Structure formats: C-alpha cells, structure tokens
Amino acid sequence: MNSQLSRPTITFHFLRYFTMKRWIGRWLIGVSVIHSILCLVVFSKVFQSIFLNGLFDAVGHDPSIGVAVWCVLFGAVLFICGLAISSLEKELSNSMLPKSLGWSLFALSVAGVVLMPASGFWLAFPPAIAILVRKPSVLPAMET
Numbered sequence: 402m403n404s405q406l407s408r409p410t411i412t413f414h415f416l417r418y419f420t421m422k423r424w425i426g427r428w429l430i431g432v433s434v435i436h437s438i439l440c441l442v443v444f445s446k447v448f449q450s451i452f453l454n455g456l457f458d459a460v461g462h463d464p465s466i467g468v469a470v471w472c473v474l475f476g477a478v479l480f481i482c483g484l485a486i487s488s489l490e491k492e493l494s495n496s497m498l499p500k501s502l503g504w505s506l507f508a509l510s511v512a513g514v515v516l517m518p519a520s521g522f523w524l525a526f527p528p529a530i531a532i533l534v535r536k537p538s539v540l541p542a543m544e545t
Contacts, residue, residue: 425498425528426487432524433483437476439521444469486528503532 441448447469451459460467489498506529513522 423487423490425531426483426485426490428528429483429486429525430480431483432521433476433479436479436521437473440469440472440476444472498532498535500533503529507533 447466451466451470460470486498486502506525510522510525510529513520513525
C-alpha cells in the first residue's frame with residue numbers, strides 16, 4: 402500500500418484545517434494592517450499636507466483628501482471588526498459565527514470587486530466563504 406495521502410484526502414485535511422482553526426479575525430486584522438500601510442504610502446503627500454495644515458476640518462471640500470482619509474478609516478474599521486471576530490472565535494466555537502456576518506462580508510466584497518476589480522476586496526472572500534460553509538456545532542448541555 403502507498404503510504405502517501407491521496408489528493409482528495411489532502412484537500413479534505415486542508416479544508417478541515419481552515420474551517421476548524423481560529424483564523425478569520427486574524428486574517429481581517431492582517432488585511433487591515435496591510436491596507437492601512439498601503440494607504441499611508443500611496444497618499445503620503447496628502448497626509449503630509451493634512452498634518453502641515455492642521456487636522457481640524459482637514460478634508461473640507463477636497464475629494465483627494467477625503468479619499469485618503471476614508472482609505473485609512475476603512476482600514477481602522479476593518480481592524481476593529483477583525484478584533485471582534487477574533488474574540489468571538491476564541492469565546493465561541495468557530496462554527497457559531499453568525500451567517501449574517503458571512504453574508505455581510507460577502508456582499509461587501511462583491512460590491513467592492515464590482516466597483517474596483519483591481520483592489521484588495523478579493524481578500525475578504527476567503528473569510529466570508531469560510532463563515533458561510535461552516536456547519537453549526539452542537540454544544541454540550543451546560544451543567545447546573
């Protein structure tokens with residue numbers, strides 16, 4: 402008999418690993434950090450002008466400043482969501498993440514990819530799909 406695992410078995414173990422481990426929150430945190438760093442690099446001149454001219458009402462009516470600020474703010478919101486999901490993954494079973502979270506993340510990803518195909522929105526599909534395909538686990542009855 403061949404001692405090596407067959408391709409379907411390897412695929413099964415790979416999928417099982419990624420549906421059982423706590424990785425979704427960490428993934429979103431990683432994406433948010435990379436996103437924020439790219440925003441700061443791409444819009445570095447805009448942020449320099451913001452800090453030189455003052456923070457209060459820095460956006461004003463300038464759309465380029467607004468884009469830069471929203472870019473960084475979206476990274477911060479994604480980071481916060483990643484922290485919350487990571488906490489939920491730790492406290493609850495991975496399979497207990499609400500499907501509504503998966504559908505919301507999936508819908509956001511679709512909208513982002515349709516509007517900006519050459520973007521990082523593609524990176525939100527793996528966690529969204531992972532939340533949606535997980536089967537709910539049966540929790541043991543709590544003892545009184």
